[in-house]
Amino acid sequence: MKKISTIAFSGGVGGAKLALGLARALPPDELLIVANTADDFDHLGLHICPDLDTITYTLCGRANRSQGWGVEGETWSCLDALSELGGPDWFRLGDRDIATHLYRTQRLREGARLSEVTAEMCAAFGIAQRLLPMSDDSVSTIVHTAEGELPFQDYFVRRRCEPRVTGFHFAGADSAAMHPELRAGLDSPHLRAVIFCPSNPFVSIAPMLAIPGIEEALRSIHTPIVAVSPIIGGKAVKGPAAKMMSELGLPISSLAVAKHYRDLVTAFIVDETDSDEVACIRELGLACEAMPTLMNNDDDKLRLARSVIAYCHELSR
Amino acid sequence: MKKISTIAFSGGVGGAKLALGLARALPPDELLIVANTADDFDHLGLHICPDLDTITYTLCGRANRSQGWGVEGETWSCLDALSELGGPDWFRLGDRDIATHLYRTQRLREGARLSEVTAEMCAAFGIAQRLLPMSDDSVSTIVHTAEGELPFQDYFVRRRCEPRVTGFHFAGADSAAMHPELRAGLDSPHLRAVIFCPSNPFVSIAPMLAIPGIEEALRSIHTPIVAVSPIIGGKAVKGPAAKMMSELGLPISSLAVAKHYRDLVTAFIVDETDSDEVACIRELGLACEAMPTLMNNDDDKLRLARSVIAYCHELSR
Numbered sequence A, B: 001m002k003k004i005s006t007i008a009f010s011g012g013v014g015g016a017k018l019a020l021g022l023a024r025a026l027p028p029d030e031l032l033i034v035a036n037t038a039d040d041f042d043h044l045g046l047h048i049c050p051d052l053d054t055i056t057y058t059l060c061g062r063a064n065r066s067q068g069w070g071v072e073g074e075t076w077s078c079l080d081a082l083s084e085l086g087g088p089d090w091f092r093l094g095d096r097d098i099a100t101h102l103y104r105t106q107r108l109r110e111g112a113r114l115s116e117v118t119a120e121m122c123a124a125f126g127i128a129q130r131l132l133p134m135s136d137d138s139v140s141t142i143v144h145t146a147e148g149e150l151p152f153q154d155y156f157v158r159r160r161c162e163p164r165v166t167g168f169h170f171a172g173a174d175s176a177a178m179h180p181e182l183r184a185g186l187d188s189p190h191l192r193a194v195i196f197c198p199s200n201p202f203v204s205i206a207p208m209l210a211i212p213g214i215e216e217a218l219r220s221i222h223t224p225i226v227a228v229s230p231i232i233g234g235k236a237v238k239g240p241a242a243k244m245m246s247e248l249g250l251p252i253s254s255l256a257v258a259k260h261y262r263d264l265v266t267a268f269i270v271d272e273t274d275s276d277e278v279a280c281i282r283e284l285g286l287a288c289e290a291m292p293t294l295m296n297n298d299d300d301k302l303r304l305a306r307s308v309i310a311y312c313h314e315l316s317r
Helices: A013-025 A050-061 A077-084 A095-109 A114-122 A151-159 A178-187 A203-207 A213-220 A241-247 A254-261 A272-282 A298-316 B013-025 B050-059 B078-086 B095-108 B113-124 B152-158 B180-187 B203-209 B214-220 B241-247 B254-261 B272-285 B298-316
Strands: A004-011 A033-037 A042-044 A047-049 A130-134 A140-145 A146-152 A165-171 A193-195 A225-228 A267-271 A287-291 B006-010 B031-035 B039-041 B045-048 B129-134 B140-145 B148-151 B165-170 B194-197 B225-228 B267-271 B287-291
Touching: A004 A013, A004 A203, A013 A033, A013 A050, A013 A298, A033 A178, A033 A225, A042 A151, A042 B148, A042 B254, A050 A095, A050 A130, A050 B140, A077 A095, A077 B095, A095 A114, A095 A140, A095 B078, A114 A130, A130 A178, A140 A151, A140 A203, A140 A287, A146 A151, A151 A241, A165 A203, A165 A241, A165 B013, A178 A213, A178 A298, A193 A298, A203 A241, A203 A254, A203 B298, A213 A272, A213 B050, A213 B225, A225 A254, A225 A298, A254 A267, A254 A272, A254 B006, A267 A272, A267 A298, A272 A287, A287 A298, B006 B013, B006 B180, B006 B203, B013 B031, B013 B298, B031 B050, B031 B180, B039 B152, B050 B095, B050 B113, B050 B287, B095 B113, B095 B194, B129 B180, B140 B152, B140 B203, B148 B152, B165 B203, B165 B241, B180 B214, B194 B298, B203 B214, B225 B254, B254 B272, B267 B298, B272 B287, B287 B298
Parallel strands: A004 A033, A004 A193, A033 A130, A193 A225, A225 A267, A267 A287, B006 B031, B006 B194, B031 B129, B194 B225, B225 B267, B267 B287
Antiparallel strands: A042 A047, A140 A146, A140 A165, B039 B045, B140 B148, B140 B165
16 A cells, blocks of 8 residues: 555646646655546547546656647657548547557456556556546546537537537546545545646546545545646636636636635635735635746746645645 | 459459559459458457558558558557557557558448448549458458467467468358459459459468358359469468468469369469479369569559450450
């Protein structure tokens, strides 16, 4: 049994950045990273797990930083050829990335669990930290839009987040099982910090909380739960969080995200540019700090990770 | 209905070369190429049809000539990455080639028949000739060896044809259906030539003949059936035909191949270097001619195709 001190819940890009910072700030056996898998989908017979892959590629230093997804130095021969054949090319699959999906799909077909396959891939990539899918069972985010319900990747990639969002549901969540390693981690006497990475509250963090047992376990622990705001200066750093908030009738602010999490988290971290929201957030009954949260480089990631960990430790005193 | 004048039965490399020659020698709507699909296999969740693909790539001018399989100018990023992950890399899949398999597998999963998918791919590659899998049903060559039975690609690629061959069977052949277009072609009043390309008699031509109805149809037609020897000067131009003949206790000669086909074909074509075998082959009751059959370039392919067609026409007079 690992001595898990820190559990981080993460979606893709922004979450992966903080996950990398945490991985550098902590001994490997102390960190458990839990990834949203409700964006996962089957495409061309491949089982694709965008958030797991973004975190994996980020942790091993292979993520494509400019495009925010996929592998650095990727090639596109397969997709070019598929496109020539008239095959579906709307989801951009790089040649190296396809190997990830082929490997995973094959292992799942052989009966391996997603968490096992993820462990195998982390080992192959030299990642010492434990990265865990939120569940080994399939959960699928369905986006309710003005044009009807859309599977997440249809909304996100094919439709480029254009349809107006009215809500979400997480198909399969009710019957999905929380992973035993996550339960063990949350029950661990060594646990000192639970962190919600700066990920989309609606489609990255919410699906994880929708799995029976996870939210209940979080409510029952005495460890501080700290969420890092994905909104900086009224904008999402990456992704559709701001557009979603606007369409859901919410102000695009860290305060609105804090209100969303208020019943569950101990504390909320906003970016230094939003320090004027700290007082309002504290009025919600949450601890709150402002600090630099924008992660442009690896130093930023490590610094934010250290600050978040230190803040959790302060809160637990 | 196309006015099929020529039907060519083909395996991979050598057969594909003659198929290309025939494609250049005949109006597109006169040629029907029937491909062996008993080498097909499922690998990494991809349905791979080596002979169909070699023929397709050859007909559209994209075949990798030096390696004899796959696509010219291929890249290998996916397989490199798969190899790093510890995935199976014994079957060499290039990035562009993977697109072929992804497209085909997806279309089959959607319910398309292999012959439909093949037509779609030929159209995408600008191939005007009809290329037909021997059947839309699955047939699998099983190689009987001194080490037991091996699926064809395990024998051929993974084991590099090392195990000693004792025989073959074609799993699924009994219940596979001859394609209606092949039956229509063989019944066509325009048919003037049936050609067995210089392909492996045991694992390329034999599986096609094992499909109920094909051999019977061939026996019932009055069109000349001409086989081109895959053996030149006591060696196979490419592939394991010679090694197989030796292990099966056969002499490695065109005469031995002619004996193998004697009950079915009208005539046999040997390479000019084997002209000393012509008399013996004629003694079997077969028509026989020697001509240059080695195809090193496109001119060779066209010349051989024209000679074979002309010979068939002579025989039908």
